[in-house]
Amino acid sequence: MKERLTIAVTRDRYPTRFNTPKHSRHRIEPTLFLPTHRISSRIEGMTLFWPSRSDLIHSVNRIPAFGGRKFVISFESHLPRYYGGERTRFFAHMRRRLAAPACRRIVAMSQFARRTFEATHAGAEEAAVLSAKLEVVYPNILLPEPSLAPRRNGPLELVFVGAHFGRKGGAATARAAEIARRRGLPLRFHIISSLTAGGQVWSDPRDPAFFAPYFRLLDGDNVVFRRSAPNAEVVETLRAADFSILTTLSDTFGYTAIESLAVGTPVVATPQGALPEFIADGCNGLIAPLEVDAYGEWIHVGRSDKDSRRFEALYRDAIETLAEAIVDAVLPFVDAPDRLAAMRRAARATAEDRFDSGKASPILDRIYEESAGPR
DSSP, rough: OOOEEEEEEEEEEHHHHHHSSSSSSSEEEEEEEGGGGGGGGTTTTEEEOOOOOOOOEEEEEEEEOSOOOOEEEESOOOOOOTTTTTHHHHHHHHHHHSSTTTEEEEEEHHHHHHHHHHHHHHHHHHHHHHHHEOOOOOOOOOOOOOOOOOSSSOOOOOOOOBBBEEEEEEHHHOOOOOOOHHTTTTTEEEEEEBBOOOGSSSSSSOGGGHHHHHHGGGGGEEEEEEEEOOOOHHHHHHHHHHEEEEESSSOOOOOOHHHHTTTTTEEEEEETGGGGGGGOOOTTEEEOOBBBOSOOOOOTTOOSSSHHHHHHHHHHHHHHHHHHHHHHHGGGGOOOOOHHHHHOOOHHHHHHHHSSHHHHHHHHHHHHHHHSSSS
């Protein structure tokens, strides 16, 4: 296909930016959309696109509703996106939409997403059709200039970025700061978070008071806390850091890990979601212990007793284990600038190999060209 296509993409604040081409030879048109969960939680998993003159829709996470317009869809973990509704007629309807000819390609953002998708639809009548459309394409970014200079004298600089304070690892980071402070260790923690936690987040204890002791730790003299920062400022904070922290209990990909690697900053992560696919312990990052299932999810994330003291104790134990692991993992690098420099180079090399928009754009263009044609 030689003509220039118009691709309608969701005009959102985050996922589309990481999953569309930055050097496309086609016209990428951000388009207004309405996620159906804004209408009712009973119809989550689909989206309404504002009418536009496009050759193809590229949606992220949510299936375009109505009509026979051709589309491709990228997804992070579960598709259709309807947690707990897998046995409903609406879920079956969404599955049929994915199997229908209008859906030309299903793009998993990771092998973790692919495994989850195949497990979700195993045994379904449409399983073979869905598998034939499935392809893995990692998220991509415009790679900024890295910072590969030798480590400066002074404390190690550690950065946590995440709106979801508990789920993403903010509580573990705050507790790690307290441990370091009490032991007199040369570690300084930067935390950028809106402090969303508790009952607002699916993985957290329901009691909103649970996180109050962790919020109080943000006043420590080895903590620099900000509720928000522009993305450019976040990237610069990552660039100046020795490590970033994403000790998440429940995540799909972890876009901040990509931004961290891109500027040459190793990531302290859990072996959860897609993170083990590109974070190698001791090479471009450090892996903190977390017990996960065969699909790569924390073994306790699906529990139904999140309002119980039992779950609170499990969650608190996980935070404590991760906090100790963060301190123990990074401390040897205070006096090992050569090892840290090697990890910084490896971090940047991973970003160049896996997440460079220059490599991803031709792949996505090929998907568009194959998908926009007749079938």
